[in-house]
Amino acid sequence: MGEVCVITSGKGGVGKTTTTANLGASLAALGKSVVLIDADIGLRNLDVVMGLENRIVYHLVDVVEGYCRLAQALIKDKRFENLCLLPAAQTKDKTAVSPEQMRGLCKELAQDFDFVLVDSPAGIEQGFRNAISGANQAIIVATPEVSSVRDADRIIGLLEAEDMRPPRLIVNRLKPAMVKRGDMMDIDDILDILAVELLGVVPDDDSIVVSTNRGEPAVLSASSRAGQAYRDIARRVLGEEVAFMDLDARPGIFGRLRRLFAAGDR
Amino acid sequence: MAGEQWAGIRGVSTRSGVRLWLPEQATFQDAKLALAKALREGPSIRGLAVTLEAGGRPLRVAELRELELLLLEQHGAALLQVIEGAPSETRAPIPIGVIPEGGDDAESGARLSAASAEVGTGARRGRRAHPSPSTARPALPKEAMGLVGSRDLPLSPTATVLVKRTLRSGQRVHFAGNVVVLGDVNPGAEIVAAGDIVVMGTLRGVAHAGATGGEDAIVAAFRLQPTQLRVASYIGRSPDGVSAHAAVPELARVRDGALVVERLMP
Incomplete structure (x- = not known):
């Protein structure tokens, strides 16, 4: 039986879909068989971020309504043999699926895959209920903003009532320079309130916007800092001990100039 | 419906579950044993929420934990609330949650x-x-x-x-x-x-x-x-x-x- 992991946040726009795509691609690159489920019915995005939009024939609602077999709706990724996507329907809404149906679907997929990653919609209503219903673990995505942390806290409270292991946290879009100036919540502030295990910190990285628009997960680019963070997270998900990357490692333009001068003085 | 259904101790069914009076033995362990005996011999309380009247006996955290485990593991019942202080037979359960x-x-x-x-x-x-x-x-x-x-x-x-x-x-x-x-x-x-x-x-x-x-x-x-x-x-x-x-x-x-x-x- 594989793991069924829901990626959720409460608040919208914090990077659930990006996290799902990158974590899925990293796990696949590490040799695991992975299926991504887009549970955001009516507002599907995961297929776009994965660059698989033009291959969709059947979707999640077709499967639960019996229009097609599950295997027919699964789209194989372009890059990894062992990575699949079950896309959401765009023309339906959240009520098209029930938590029981999602539970059955996840159970069936967990037979064949090592990891089932469920990309949850924002909010705490039925879409969220559907997304978490089949999961046995949860990853919370939060950005270092008070509103995002507040919503994450709410979600963690709701997940306490579910039959799953304690949720783990990914802090997304951290800007080390702003934290240093005291203009952004730092990791300790966030963990102080949420009191959950930290799975990783993803630095704010412009390359994510580029990779998202291109439909290429950032983990495929060796130079992307965010991609590196996601690769580390995937290894932690597999139980490896991976040191947290030093977010100050890359100096700004002035730091680089200073280093250059320092080298010249020697 | 009041009654002596719980061999040896006082207990009544309420709308929200069952209400038990912790026997007034000299020591906590004796009281716990008497409660355990009554629960073994009385009607099943599986799945019910238990309100425990502790009477004038202040319970320590560890003792509370013992009672919780007794109810949960041996009888599948959840300890809903503990009421300390002089119990009144006619008082409605105090809502808490x-x-x-x-x-x-x-x-x-x-x-x-x-x-x-x-x-x-x-x-x-x-x-x-x-x-x-x-x-x-x-x-x-x-x-x-x-x-x-x-x-x-x-x-x-x-x-x-x-x-x-x-x-x-x-x-x-x-x-x-x-x-x-x-x-x-x-x-x-x-x-x-x-x-x-x-x-x-x-x-x-x-x-x-x-x-x-x-x-x-x-x-x-x-x-x-x-x-x-x-x-x-x-x-x-x-x-x-x-x-x-x-x-x-x-x-x-x-x-x-x-x-x-x-x-x-x-």
Whole structure:
């Protein structure tokens, strides 16, 4: 039986879909068989971020309504043999699926895959209920903003009532320079309130916007800092001990100039 | 329906579960043994929420935990609340619970936790035969959703509930007595108590002590950083802008017609 992991946040726009795509691609690159489920019915995005939009024939609602077999709706990724996507329907809404149906679907997929990653919609209503219903673990995505942390806290409270292991946290879009100036919540502030295990910190990285628009997960680019963070997270998900990357490692333009001068003085 | 159904000890069925009187033996262990014997010989209480009348015997945290485990592991029942102080036979059960926002929707996640932060009930959703102590929490009975201070609920100033967990955003505790929280109260969480409120952690949410008009009620916390504080009809809030909070335990009370915060001097 594989793991069924829901990626959720409460608040919208914090990077659930990006996290799902990158974590899925990293796990696949590490040799695991992975299926991504887009549970955001009516507002599907995961297929776009994965660059698989033009291959969709059947979707999640077709499967639960019996229009097609599950295997027919699964789209194989372009890059990894062992990575699949079950896309959401765009023309339906959240009520098209029930938590029981999602539970059955996840159970069936967990037979064949090592990891089932469920990309949850924002909010705490039925879409969220559907997304978490089949999961046995949860990853919370939060950005270092008070509103995002507040919503994450709410979600963690709701997940306490579910039959799953304690949720783990990914802090997304951290800007080390702003934290240093005291203009952004730092990791300790966030963990102080949420009191959950930290799975990783993803630095704010412009390359994510580029990779998202291109439909290429950032983990495929060796130079992307965010991609590196996601690769580390995937290894932690597999139980490896991976040191947290030093977010100050890359100096700004002035730091680089200073280093250059320092080298010249020697 | 009152009755001697629980061989040797007092017990009655209530709408929300069952109410048991802890036998008045000399030592806690004797009382626990008598309770265990009565539960073995009496009718099954599997899946029920138990209200325990402890009488004049103050229970220690470890003892409470023992009773919780006895009820949960041997009888599949959840300890809903413990009432200390002189028990009155006619008194209605005092409502208590952790209630999510829009609390009348039991299915969407109304969950209870009280003295029994870690207990579960096999009856939850009726799909699991055995409760899992680590994650499951019983649903809150509908009749326990009311606000404190309704006329048919006589107040017992000695009744105290122990909430052994952190209250997260969207969770509420309402209790017609004192409330002690072993954990934090996060922003967006709310405690309403007829008596005093003590938080053994950081209070960042909203606390309302003396909710039925008791102006001598207090709110105390290891770190008092509330969004808003209320005592009886007095309301106070943190100053706007960047607020520096004292790193010492503090206490809020009404003094000379104003809500004041002072250092907690033992």
